[in-house]
Amino acid sequence: MNIEMIRAAAGRLHGAVRETPLLSSPALDAIAGRRVLVKPECLQHTGSFKFRGGWSAVSALPPEALERGVIAYSSGNHAQGVALAAQRHGAPAVIVMPSDAPAVKIANTRALGAEVVLYDRAGEDRDAIGAAIASERGLTLIRPFDEPLVIAGQGTTGLEIARQAAATGVTRAEVLVPCGGGGLSAGIALACEAEAPGLRVRPAEPEGFDDAARSLAKGSIQRNTRLSGSLCDAIVTPQPGNLTFPILARLAGPGLVVSEEAALHAMAMAFAHLRIVVEPGGAVALAAALFHPDRIAGDTVIAVCSGGNVDAGVFARALSMLEDA
Amino acid sequence: MNIEMIRAAAGRLHGAVRETPLLSSPALDAIAGRRVLVKPECLQHTGSFKFRGGWSAVSALPPEALERGVIAYSSGNHAQGVALAAQRHGAPAVIVMPSDAPAVKIANTRALGAEVVLYDRAGEDRDAIGAAIASERGLTLIRPFDEPLVIAGQGTTGLEIARQAAATGVTRAEVLVPCGGGGLSAGIALACEAEAPGLRVRPAEPEGFDDAARSLAKGSIQRNTRLSGSLCDAIVTPQPGNLTFPILARLAGPGLVVSEEAALHAMAMAFAHLRIVVEPGGAVALAAALFHPDRIAGDTVIAVCSGGNVDAGVFARALSMLEDA
Missing domain, CATH: 3.40.50.1100 (Rossmann fold)
Incomplete structure (x- = not known):
């Protein structure tokens, strides 16, 4: 870095x-x-x-990875950043969001064309959920900060x-x-x-x-x-x-x-x-x-x-x- | 023009x-x-x-007019624009405002160092009030739009x-x-x-x-x-x-x-x-x-x-x- x-x-x-x-x-x-x-x-x-980081990560992907799509887990802002960046690159996006995230963030993420998967912030591990979906569909995981x-x-x-x-x-x-x-x-x-x-x-x-x-x-x-x-x-x-x-x-x-x-x-x-x-x-x-x-x-x-x-x-x-x- | x-x-x-x-x-x-x-x-x-028009007018004044100061009549935004422009030029500013203007606009205008004179929008003529004070103190009147x-x-x-x-x-x-x-x-x-x-x-x-x-x-x-x-x-x-x-x-x-x-x-x-x-x-x-x-x-x-x-x-x-x- x-x-x-x-x-x-x-x-x-x-x-x-x-x-x-x-x-x-x-x-x-x-x-x-x-x-x-x-x-x-x-x-x-x-x-x-968060749009900056999302765009930075998505824009660096090779064409075949873009075609398969990306996945992110986020309380909301990273979700929207990745969703818009993916949409502008023509790539599918799956977003794993906590069920208690503000309604406006969930709605805006869906409006940007992303598939939203909700999880319970207190009882479930978003990293595990994200990793499972990513491996199943061949998606590239875009971490919110440690990337x-x-x-x-x-x-x-x-x-x-x-x-x-x-x-x-x-x-x-x-x-x-x-x-x-x-x-x-x-x-x-x-x-x-x-x-x-x-x-x-x-x-x-x-x-x-x-x-x-x-x-x-x-x-x-x-x-x-x-x-x-x-x-x-x-x-x-x-x-x-x-x-x-x-x-x-x-x-x-x-x-x-x-x-x-x-x-x-x-x-x-x-x-x-x-x-x-x-x-x-x-x-x-x-x-x-x-x-x-x-x-x-x-x-x-x-x-x-x-x-x-x-x-x-x-x-x-x-x-x-x-x-x- | x-x-x-x-x-x-x-x-x-x-x-x-x-x-x-x-x-x-x-x-x-x-x-x-x-x-x-x-x-x-x-x-x-x-x-x-309104700051654009205020700055444009104040910045065009000769030094002696700046020293005497400026006056404006305004429902609020022109007031603040002229007040800040005058303050930055070191010129006194009198602002004639309607008494029913939003409280935040009156307060902000005063905070920019202007002297605020209130009038009744329905019953009084702001042009006449402004002109009288301007002539009395030798202030330059900055009209809100017809200037x-x-x-x-x-x-x-x-x-x-x-x-x-x-x-x-x-x-x-x-x-x-x-x-x-x-x-x-x-x-x-x-x-x-x-x-x-x-x-x-x-x-x-x-x-x-x-x-x-x-x-x-x-x-x-x-x-x-x-x-x-x-x-x-x-x-x-x-x-x-x-x-x-x-x-x-x-x-x-x-x-x-x-x-x-x-x-x-x-x-x-x-x-x-x-x-x-x-x-x-x-x-x-x-x-x-x-x-x-x-x-x-x-x-x-x-x-x-x-x-x-x-x-x-x-x-x-x-x-x-x-x-x-």
């Missing part, structure tokens, strides 16, 4: 991926007490950065951040990244190491699901005790990946941990001041930037909003935190 | 304005029955295209649309534009005439406030009977401008008219499929694209979402139209 793989992924993604802008607002700067730059990957195709081609795709977010930050005159900043298995954090960290060494990645997680923060603090992979029950479903994984953790341990941290309440509040601030829709898991980095300024260094912070696929009911809860609700 | 003024405005806006992307979603294409490209000016600084520098600034949206559409392979399409006084519609129409003659502007308005559609149909300026009481407050004006109407009559139309319900539904679709926040007035063009496909020609339509400054309560109403609310 190295920067050349990220650059190669950027070449394959060119013209297919949307280059998301860097947003900002005087109101957010005032709340955080420093300049806040937001990378809104919720505006990416399928509503999250070099996927990390490379997510890393293209970091190439954009490095270029856009430099264009804004920012060469030193902490880059807060919502972290599940660590693919996006690791990819951005590798990209910044090569292109913008003054930018340091800090993974952000919700309370109770802070495996990356604890792993970084301890220096070895730690597991979450719970695997479901978070509003931040998009970034709940059992533990950091075997490929991603060593990258994070070398280049990123310490981790930042925020409450679900803070994530909802950050969604409300993104609604009011950036006019973007962010999902709870995608808002944890912005929450850390806005509501935990004492844990962050420097006069500028960059927060990645990693996704925007959220049920209307959950979004309404976030809106209810605003004065004019 | 000509294309050279728009190109000059683009020069002054370079580096200050945000180039908004062209967004799209397979789900919206499916609803509309044709390709839908969305220009999200809700992502512009201050949350609407060449403002139309030129809004027209930079059209330069971007022309370039981005061409890059996407689109050379023929109708460009649906939310229309109040017609500054944005006229500016985009002039830009397209010069840069992308296959793109035709069609103003979009809410039912009951369709002065532009009626004026275009009749060939002369028609007034609205009501001047308040629309959810689409941002685009309610008494009539098309004296400068904007002749441009629209020559280059744009016919007008499209949608219900408030359709605007709210379009906001919900933009939430779910583009992850952007659009206000009711800013959503009327997207509403026409999605829900009145029979009134539109061609295999591709471009819809401008002109602003995203909306109270949480109104946005929650739009969300309640979704199945998972």
